[in-house]
Amino acid sequence: NFSLNQLQDIDAAHHLHPFTDHKDLRGAGSRMITRADGPFIYDSEGKQILDGMAGLWCVNVGYGRHELAEAAYEQMKELPYYNSFFRCTTPTPVLLSKKLAEVAPAHINQVFYGSSGSEANDTALRLVRHYWALEGKPEKNIIISRHNAYHGSTVAGTSLGGMSAMQSQLGGAVPNIVHVMMPYAFELAEPGESDHDFGIRAAKAIEDAILEAGPENVAAFIGEPIMGAGGVKIPPASYWPEVQRICRKYDVLLMLDEVITGYGRTGAWFAAQSMGIEPDTITTAKALTSGYQPLSALLVGDRIASALVEKGGEFFHGYTYSGHPVACAVALANLEIIEKEGLIERVRDETGPYFNKALKERIEGHPIVGEVRSFGLMGAIEIVKDKESRARFPDEGTAAVAVRDHAIANGMMLRATGDTMILSPPLIWTRETIDLAIERIAKALDLAERDLRK
Numbered sequence: 422n423f424s425l426n427q428l429q430d431i432d433a434a435h436h437l438h439p440f441t442d443h444k445d446l447r448g449a450g451s452r453m454i455t456r457a458d459g460p461f462i463y464d465s466e467g468k469q470i471l472d473g474m475a476g477l478w479c480v481n482v483g484y485g486r487h488e489l490a491e492a493a494y495e496q497m498k499e500l501p502y503y504n505s506f507f508r509c510t511t512p513t514p515v516l517l518s519k520k521l522a523e524v525a526p527a528h529i530n531q532v533f534y535g536s537s538g539s540e541a542n543d544t545a546l547r548l549v550r551h552y553w554a555l556e557g558k559p560e561k562n563i564i565i566s567r568h569n570a571y572h573g574s575t576v577a578g579t580s581l582g583g584m585s586a587m588q589s590q591l592g593g594a595v596p597n598i599v600h601v602m603m604p605y606a607f608e609l610a611e612p613g614e615s616d617h618d619f620g621i622r623a624a625k626a627i628e629d630a631i632l633e634a635g636p637e638n639v640a641a642f643i644g645e646p647i648m649g650a651g652g653v654k655i656p657p658a659s660y661w662p663e664v665q666r667i668c669r670k671y672d673v674l675l676m677l678d679e680v681i682t683g684y685g686r687t688g689a690w691f692a693a694q695s696m697g698i699e700p701d702t703i704t705t706a707k708a709l710t711s712g713y714q715p716l717s718a719l720l721v722g723d724r725i726a727s728a729l730v731e732k733g734g735e736f737f738h739g740y741t742y743s744g745h746p747v748a749c750a751v752a753l754a755n756l757e758i759i760e761k762e763g764l765i766e767r768v769r770d771e772t773g774p775y776f777n778k779a780l781k782e783r784i785e786g787h788p789i790v791g792e793v794r795s796f797g798l799m800g801a802i803e804i805v806k807d808k809e810s811r812a813r814f815p816d817e818g819t820a821a822v823a824v825r826d827h828a829i830a831n832g833m834m835l836r837a838t839g840d841t842m843i844l845s846p847p848l849i850w851t852r853e854t855i856d857l858a859i860e861r862i863a864k865a866l867d868l869a870e871r872d873l874r875k
């Protein structure tokens with residue numbers, strides 16, 4: 422058995438972390454989470470923390486689900502691994518594909534598996550370009566994305582994404598990807614511009630990019646229905662219908678990245694259904710297994726899937742763990758829990774609206790809060806220095822980190838991104854859990870304000 426200090430020393434000596442400043446690790450040491458149950462995580466010192474991020478937007482059914490452990494155990498005993506290459510497969514990815522086709526929008530009936538959201542987006546990028554090549558239009562290969570989008574950390578994921586810090590370390594992106602403005606009214610709407618008009622203008626940026634490149638050269642537009650890592654940016658209701666109209670007008674495919682929004686977070690199986698979008702592909706991962714196993718599923722619409730079948734020829738693409746039998750067994754058990762416990766309906770009808778009301782009534786009035794917003798169980802709190810002018814505190818990110826650190830010290834895990842606090846709790850949260858979270862967040866805001874105004 423290792424002490425916390427010993428583990429931290431070993432960690433700093435040998436473990437390179439994702440999205441971490443390694444200089445910091447040597448100073449403060451990492452926070453060691455050692456167990457979890459229901460909506461709570463516990464650190465190595467036994468401190469209980471309410472997990473407002475569902476791990477990393479993924480543990481939708483909460484922690485401690487023995488059914489999922491048993492599903493993995495049974496499958497590992499029976500058949501721990503076999504591949505899905507070269508016309509082989511195993512039963513669980515077959516059954517999972519059937520289930521996903523049932524819950525996905527009606528025109529989506531095929532699934533391609535990977536282990537992560539990043540891989541699924543790589544697949545999506547290659548697949549839409551392959552589709553246009555099959556259609557005899559290989560030059561139709563430009564993908565339009567948005568500034569500040571997050572589509573993963575592989576080279577293709579980073580290239581599709583619009584995070585400037587990530588792109589600056591890429592040293593050469595995948596070619597033929599262009600980025601347009603994001604639908605973020607809080608910072609980008611003109612004074613006096615209505616939400617509706619702003620949504621139409623943000624969509625028009627996509628049309629402008631299509632016309633500039635020439636529609637005959639544009640393969641697809643990709644977007645998160647609600648930008649997650651970029652700060653839970655909820656577009657105005659006018660945005661997605663207009664994006665859909667533009668894509669149809671110029672015969673540009675629509676790729677939705679639902680790695681965060683998939684499997685119930687917005688109060689429907691997919692945000693496509695919450696928002697009435699009919700995408701050609703939907704990238705999913707995370708909550709497909711509630712994070713209990715690494716698994717991603719790229720849901721592929723009939724238009725692309727039927728071209729693969731009718732035109733034939735091999736799509737030279739796949740991962741060793743595509744359709745991993747154990748991960749798929751866990752996904753099946755996870756989807757069963759979501760259905761059996763009515764978690765999606767609960768988000769839509771009860772906890773989602775309650776969460777929104779609690780944020781509006783008990784957080785938005787705080788002196789360092791400029792805006793709160795939520796959709797289903799996905800929320801954001803904008804931290805500002807001045808409510809009226811929406812001026813931010815100096816040194817972007819410092820204020821949000823202060824709120825986050827006070828929150829964690831106060832038993833509440835939430836994430837800071839730029840000057841925005843983000844929340845994405847497990848779907849098992851009840852009104853009582855929401856009340857507890859709001860109370861802890863309000864206290865963290867008070868303490869952070871005290872420090873920041875010193």
Ligand code: PLP
Nearest residue numbers: 537538539571572573649678680
């Ligand atoms: N797409 C979106 C919208 C995400 O939020 C993420 C991860 O947070 C990814 C893709 C990448 O998924 P992964 O980290 O599983 O590769």
